[in-house]
Amino acid sequence: MHAYRSHHCSQLRKENVGQTVRLSGWVYRKRDFGNLLFIDLRDHYGISQIVVERDSPAFALAESVRSESVIMVDGRVTSRGAEAFNENLPTGEIEVRATSIELLSEAADLPLPVFGNAEYPEEIRLRNRFLDLRREKLHANIVLRSKVIASLRRRMIDQGFTEFQTPILTASSPEGARDFLVPSRIHHGKFYALPQAPQMFKQLLMVAGFDRYFQIAPCFRDEDARADRSPGEFYQLDFEMSFVTQEDVFAAIEPVLHGVFEEFSGKKAVTPPPFPRIAYKESMLKYGSDKPDLRNPLEIADVTEVFRGGGFGVFAKAIEEGAVVRAIPAPGAGTRARSFFDGTNQWAKDEGYAGLGYINFKGGEGGGGVAKNLGPERVALLVQQMKLGPDDGVFFACGPANTVAKLAGLARTRVGQELDLIEKDTFKFCWIVDFPMFEYDEVEKKVIFSHNPFSMPQGEMEALNTMNPLDILAYQYDIVCNGIELSSGAIRNHKPEIMYKAFELAGYDRSVVDEQFSGMINAFKFGAPPHGGSAPGVDRIVMLLADEPNIREVILFPMNQKAEDLMMGAPSEVSPRQLKELGIKLVNDGPKQP
Secondary structure, three states, X not given: XXXXXXXXXXXXXXXXXOOEEEEEEEEEEEEEOOOEEEEEEEOOOOEEEXXXXXXXXXXXXXXXXXXXXXXXXXXXXXXXXXXXOOOOOOOOOEEEEEEEEEEEEOOOOOOOOOOOOOOOOHHHHHHOHHHHOOOHHHHHHHHHHHHXXXXXXXXXXXXXXXXXXOOOOEOOOOOOOOOOEEEOOOOOOOEEEOOOOOHHHHHHHHHOOOOEEEEEEEEEEOOOOEOOEXXXXXXXXXXXXXXXXXXXXXXXXXXXXXXXXXXXXOOOEEOOOOOOEEEXXXXXXXXXXXXXXXXXXXXXXEOHHHHXXXXXXXXXXXXXXXXXXXXXXXXXXXXXXXXXXXXHHHHHHHOOOOOOEEEEOOOOOOOOOOHHHHOHHHXXXXXXXXXXXXXXXXXXXEEOHHHHHHHHHHHHHHHHHHOOOOOOOEEOEEXXXXXXXXXXXXXXXXXXXXXXXXXXXXXXXXXXXXXXXHHOEEOEEEEEEOOEEEEEEEEEOOOHHHHHHHHHHXXXXXXXXXXXXXXXXHHHOOOOOOEEEEOOEHHHHHHHHOOOOOHHHHOOOOOOOOOOEOOOOEOOOOOHHHHHHHOOOOOOOOOOOO
16 A cells, blocks of 8 residues: 555545555544544545544544644545435545544644635734645645636637747846846946846747747736735736737737636626727726726716706816716615715715715605706706616716716725626626827826837827827726736837837837837847737636636735735845855945834
């Protein structure tokens, strides 16, 4: 027999009854019934129930062993019988009657229990992540992650893509988030950067003639943590294609995403290809966001003209000063208590906005709230425009267009949740397309890139030469699922003269492009194919499939909110010798932060 096990803990079935077996694993749970002691023995694969009789030589050790100790059990497989069958376990029809137990590794008192699903503070969980990962749900999430990555890789290869690995040590980029810098031991005063994404390298692969590239790429950005963003590092399905249009990119990745979500969704509905295409401008109007959750059926409407010059003076005056009014429908809310409407208004104030106006209709009556100020004719126009029912409500946000879009989007989400309108058990995908190439920076008082500086402007050089930069659209697109942005992508600007002109409009002269993007601009001067791609986030894909609200729950060893690895003690101080080798002196900028 094998030194440690003849079977794993999820392998035994009723056809094994009568066999002598050896199992090894962790003591997951013990139950003492006097003459019999039961141990749930757990390994990576699952659980087997071990039965130890009081007169067995193994009983003393079984009785004293702590939870999460590692033991080896020899015994005979017996049937549980119909009355004791556990249908929740693959091994629920059998148990192992122990003849001997050997303690392989004893566990000390646990800082957090492995059995059960009780919530524990983040610090305890991350400091003891090796224990946290033994817990059933988290362990399953990490296994799911592995399976998802394997499925993505298989599907990309089936689509004709070839996997390549791009460098981890590279040059710092002036665009995007903060870099993680790595000092050079050989070249004092110079630094490598960990890649924020393989962006330039994958484009250079297209120039090199590889046609269809992908990799499960590690990316590093010195960003603050969010529920859907891990600080420090993340992984993405990075891909690029040559001689393609935007629609070609969509057609290549949609079957991959649809297939993976169908495979692991647990029978939830998944948007079939082709995914809906929504223009950025339309998305900001209808949903108040460029990451719309299409499970929410509510659509925002522009009702500025209904209020212009009307009797609701606050809105009318603001409109004359350039404000807009957005309306958020609340189907069936008219019959709700006034506290629903006042509570939503107070929520908006708590979020830092001026608040929300509202009208609540009951049985087709003229409505409460601002209806009396607006007047019956304008209320009738509003009802007609928004197709409001006799018992509907509607909220109004008024102010500058960008501010109002955000508030209306947040209100749409809140109203959808409060009224239980969010469709369940479904994954709804869409593409957001036609992003503006440039935007105006109110702080810097200049035109800047709004999305990706390496994107091809729609209309190419003619658009750059003849159009207002703020009116130019780009071949840029995002994949969104259930309100989560999975990736950004673009058809790339592969023509040097167009790149120089685009950067010129954003305030960079030719020498800056040549210096800061020398590798790519030089390559483009030697024959670059039209190309494009995207990079769906692996962590976010798994987070959605695992139905987890926080991305930390699908990452093996995540950092905390302060970008600290509590288990390994990173970031950490280094020795004076190491600093000397790197030519670095530390400057004391004051007391250390706690």
